Amino acid sequence: MIYDITFSNELVNEAAVNSKNDYGAVTQHNVLRILVREDLALAMQKKVLLHEILHCCWPESWVTSGSYFEDEEKLVTLLENSLFGVMCDNPDVFRWLMQ
Numbered sequence: 241m242i243y244d245i246t247f248s249n250e251l252v253n254e255a256a257v258n259s260k261n262d263y264g265a266v267t268q269h270n271v272l273r274i275l276v277r278e279d280l281a282l283a284m285q286k287k288v289l290l291h292e293i294l295h296c297c298w299p300e301s302w303v304t305s306g307s308y309f310e311d312e313e314k315l316v317t318l319l320e321n322s323l324f325g326v327m328c329d330n331p332d333v334f335r336w337l338m339q
């Protein structure tokens with residue numbers, strides 16, 4: 241599926257209005273849209289966007305029940321941090337993969 245990516249503080253705040261968390265980004269699966277705060281540093285925008293992309297992959301994965309499903313946020317955060325580091329440290333590998 242193709243998600244639209246929008247950079248907007250206002251839309252992130254509106255989407256997270258009922259949450260106590262301070263979100264850097266929010267994914268709206270029902271309208272295929274990822275909202276990213278525009279006031280984040282560029283590196284943080286990239287990191288939170290990767291985090292949301294991993295959330296978007298989740299429903300497409302084989303993990304639909306059990307403890308893995310319940311631990312989605314933990315696993316997405318783990319993957320985000322490790323994958324973002326690998327991508328930043330090895331840009332040539334990822335360019336090669338995309339060819």
Ligand SMILES: [Zn+2]
Pocket residue numbers: 291295313316
């Ligand atoms: Zn998350």
